[in-house]
Amino acid sequence: MVLFSIMATAELTRPAAPSEDPKQPVVVFENVSISFDRNEVLRDISFKVMPGESRIVLGPAGCGKSVLLKLANGLLRPDSGRIFVFGNEIDVMPEEELFKLRDRIGMVFQEGALFDSMTVRDNVAYRLIEEHASAEDINRRVLEVLRFVELEHTIDKYPSELSGGMRRRVAIARAIVSKPDLLLYDSPTGGLDPITSTTIIELVVKQRDVSHTSSLLVTHRLQDAFTMATHYFDQQQNKMVPLPDGQLDPQTSFLMLHDRKLVFDGTTEELVHSTDPFIKDYLE
Numbered sequence: 001m002v003l004f005s006i007m008a009t010a011e012l013t014r015p016a017a018p019s020e021d022p023k024q025p026v027v028v029f030e031n032v033s034i035s036f037d038r039n040e041v042l043r044d045i046s047f048k049v050m051p052g053e054s055r056i057v058l059g060p061a062g063c064g065k066s067v068l069l070k071l072a073n074g075l076l077r078p079d080s081g082r083i084f085v086f087g088n089e090i091d092v093m094p095e096e097e098l099f100k101l102r103d104r105i106g107m108v109f110q111e112g113a114l115f116d117s118m119t120v121r122d123n124v125a126y127r128l129i130e131e132h133a134s135a136e137d138i139n140r141r142v143l144e145v146l147r148f149v150e151l152e153h154t155i156d157k158y159p160s161e162l163s164g165g166m167r168r169r170v171a172i173a174r175a176i177v178s179k180p181d182l183l184l185y186d187s188p189t190g191g192l193d194p195i196t197s198t199t200i201i202e203l204v205v206k207q208r209d210v211s212h213t214s215s216l217l218v219t220h221r222l223q224d225a226f227t228m229a230t231h232y233f234d235q236q237q238n239k240m241v242p243l244p245d246g247q248l249d250p251q252t253s254f255l256m257l258h259d260r261k262l263v264f265d266g267t268t269e270e271l272v273h274s275t276d277p278f279i280k281d282y283l284e
């Protein structure tokens with residue numbers, strides 16, 4: 001296993017997105033539990049996401065990582081506990097208010113989940129159309145995000161004409177089109193080969209370092225997680241590069257779920273040095 005040196009400097013700390021109060025958590029889970037048909041999936045989960053932070057959610061298959069993301073955008077409601085997003089308690093929020101709140105949240109679903117019958121343009125524009133943005137604004141913004149994910153040339157194609165990696169890029173473009181303050185990524189590299197996965201993580205890191213958007217990212221690939229923790233996006237070189245001197249990104253940290261509970265909440269350094277037998281086993 002690779003061990004990393006502690007980030008000694010504060011200058012790599014990213015600022016909060018301009019619309020955010022840097023001291024107010026973007027997401028707070030307080031003692032959240034949820035069951036389906038008496039099958040308890042999450043028990044007493046508490047954690048925070050601060051502005052500009054990327055929190056990577058790890059854990060074995062079926063441990064509730066997707067459920068946690070769905071709780072964070074109000075698609076599921078907890079049985080007990082409280083969830084705050086942008087300071088609003090969402091577990092008691094009426095559906096129409098949740099709808100408005102979700103305008104500030106971008107979600108990249110498992111497998112991308114694009115609309116197959118729509119072109120790339122319409123997939124990406126979907127949310128802006130729902131928000132009744134003007135045709136001119138929609139065009140401009142769709143082109144802007146497709147350029148960001150380097151897929152401008154696919155604008156008139158259908159998802160079936162794209163590779164798996166391209167479809168994920170479109171899914172990311174669709175999630176960021178309305179400039180969200182929180183991004184929820186559900187296994188953005190799931191089912192992709194390692195090389196394509198790295199290009200998707202490079203895009204996630206680019207989004208993180210260019211827009212400073214807070215995020216929760218579920219992944220099955222430890223490699224993705226450690227790439228995010230050890231790299232940054234260099235805008236001059238227009239590529240992702242390792243942080244100097246083996247440093248770690250101070251705003252990328254980890255949550256680990258196991259057997260319904262949150263068994264880890266901490267930094268990369270703390271994770272790799274954990275003496276917990278389950279975590280050691282998981283990392284190996």
Ligand SMILES: Nc1ncnc2c1ncn2[C@@H]1O[C@H](COP(=O)(O)OP(=O)(O)OP(=O)(O)O)[C@@H](O)[C@H]1O
Nearest residue numbers: 036041059060061062063064065066067068187220
């Ligand atoms: N809407 C639902 N109704 C009933 N059970 C559900 C529902 N959503 C999730 N579950 C159950 O909750 C558990 C956790 O599911 P979840 O998809 O969150 O796991 P995960 O950690 O994301 O898994 P994976 O790593 O395989 O993607 C599973 O047992 C699943 O069957």
